[in-house]
Amino acid sequence: MADFKYNRVLLAMMLVGLIAALMINWQRHTVEENSSRVELVMDYEDIMELAHTEGESAESLFQQFKEAGITTLAVYDTTLEKLHKDGKLTVLAGVDVLEKNKGLQKTVSPSKVYIFANPVATADDTYTEVKSDLIRRLGAERVREIPDANHRVLEIDGNYEKLIKWNLGLSRQEIREAAGKGFFVMLRPTNFTKVEPDDVHSVFERSAGIDNVSGLMFVGDEVLGYPDLLPLTADSMKKRDMTLGLIEHPLQLQFLRQEGLTQLAVLLNYQAARVYVIPKDEQPKLKINEAIQRWVVTDQERNIRINLLRKYDKAEGNRTVIETNLDYVTGIKEGLLEKGFVLGKASTFPAYFPSPLLLALVILAATASGVLYLTQVFPFPARYQYILLACLGAVLVFPVLKGSGTLVRQMAALASAILVPALAMTWQLDRWRKRQTTGPVSLGRIVLDGAVSLTLTLLLSLVGGMYVASLLGDVRFLLEMEIFRGVKATFILPLVLITLTYLTRFPLVGPPIRSTRDIWSQTIQFLNYPVQIKTLLAAGVAAVVAWVFIGRSGHTAGVPVPAIELKLRAFLEQTMYARPREKEFLIGHPAFMVAVMAVYQRWPQGLHYVLVLLATIAQGSLVETFAHLRTPVFMSFVRALDGLAVGVVFGALAVIGLWLLQYLSGAVGRRPSAHE
16 A cells, blocks of 8 residues: 655645734734624615605605614716706707797707706706706707796707716705715716816815715716726825725626726725625515525625615515615614624725735745645655745745735635645545454444544645635735636536545556556546446436536526525524535535445445545535635634534434435345245
8 A cells, every 4th residue: 555645844834824824814804803884875866766756754754764774875966857857957859849839949949958947956056067067978069058038048969868868967965965964975976978187076076065975886887087087086085085885796796897996996095895786676576584684694794885775666564665665774784783783984994915925925835735735646755846846936926025926826825725625635535545444333433533534624624715815815805806716626626636646545447546657547447447327327417416516606697596595595694603505514524424434334436436526525615615705704714614513413414314224224134035
């Protein structure tokens, strides 16, 4: 039996890297713990519309929503359509003006648009703002004021249907009213075509003198000032202590695409907060309690600090529409307070970047794990191990010590997520290979050994998780401006690596592999293996499992999640601090404990190999958990432990169930025939 050595120098380097990783992760944990203030935002227009449709006083309804938990009102660019409906302006196509008064044919053009100011618009400067906004959006040559003794009138050269829906600019009156009711105000402007410095200044002038404007959350495909005036936008926001809202993509991967968003965040020194909004087409399908639970979990698990709430348009249960919405907001507030959050202006992360020296130590540790793995497949002399380590380490560490090296860190994190779980399972294979059993082993010993071995293997795999969490633990990754690369590889490659080490230790197809020549010969032997129909059926099942396994990884609209699994997830979210992953506690960890049973009872080698593959899935999964950098590192750690606890229970049940099946089948086999 070949003896595979674990180079103690490489192990020592991995230990040093673990210490460095723990130091970084403690700093990261402190940063995350100090960011616990959540902003509950609702559209100013939503509450106004609710008051109008339900016949409630707007003043009273705003106060009720404030008491329920809303901290902030979002104010958008106004439109001519909205101002027309509110009775502040009368907006008519030229042809409609002529239809009402044919005597105006000499002064009114049927192809143009006419805006008539009502008295209220003149009193609160709405007319002046609209005129200014139209000139900015269209150009002065397309906007003309017509002298009229009775009204202030604008003639616009434009298409009526399009013009009434165009975003004009923020309404100073709405901003003032929202702030005057005791709310923070979230501005939601759109960028200008061929934006000029005066355009940028105009947005901030609308909120001048109003102190409690909390931030900006842009509408459209560009941020204000893109492409050339982002520094001006950033300077204006800094002077007013405004937070940038980064709206999470519906697929929960980075943000809605807005040109200039990440550049602006950098210019703001990362004074930005992640925003979540339940998709418009999805919210009506959710019961209020389901939506409340989603908000609480979202803020906990994804570092969301601005909740942009939509109103419910239909009543639920024995409640009015207003009561439904107030209960919805109250439930979110109570759920967040129960989890230790506070409500107010969204907290932001400081511009945290780990020490380059500590990062370099973690990268060297990840490199050492790669060299160590190679020695577990084809052992080679220690001096060559050190040469390989030195060469790779120098190349990888140099850019990090210079203060850059984001790509190197992403590569090292990917390597850690792949290599360390494979090494942990390889170490366990060596333990099983050296185990000598004589005679039957008790059920209790199998369960105990399985639980202990699984715990030790998980702790070793967690080293990889610590590496990943520390290497990608700066503020850019916490805000998800940068992400872990290679999610699907972390699910597939550990299975490939453990297969290689398995073949070097156990006679799966032929004798254990000792050289590259053995790999080729075993490949030929495998390809020449006779195939039966049941083998093809098993391969088909395996292909479906692989499709589900890979398709469910990452953030893509791939394999759908069954309703029963969604209910299980909801139950676990409510009963545990961090919901463990199903592939860990339902598949991988039980398979690990059954693999221990297979070793003790000398089951067929092929079956043991399949169990090892399933067990490796869980080890890779728990490390990949730490690749979700928006999730607090402590929550990822607890998630792994929760998965272990539940997995041991399911694993013990699986072992006991198989033991009972063996006992019953043996009893049936020993039963005398009726004719004896």
